[in-house]
Amino acid sequence: MARKGQHVVPTGEGWAVRKAGSARSTKTFKTQSDAIDLGREIARNQGTELYIHGRDGKIRARDSYGRDPHPPKG
DSSP: OOSSSEEEEEETTEEEEEETTOSSOSEEESSHHHHHHHHHHHHHHHTOEEEEEOTTSSEEEEEEOSOOSSOOOO
8 A cells, every 4th residue: 555545445344444554544334335435535635546445455446636647638
């Protein structure tokens, strides 16, 4: 978890939201959906990224709420 932002990760009790680089959870939820909702809110407020991990711990999705260094051309 070296990337800046919020991570939604599996735990023994369910799903946790953690700040990148932190061993402590911000909050733990029974469902991944609830954890994603809080993680998304925090990432939006901080202008950072949200990383959603699967049950295997690998990142399965990512949302950016900060300044995009490579915006779409159009």
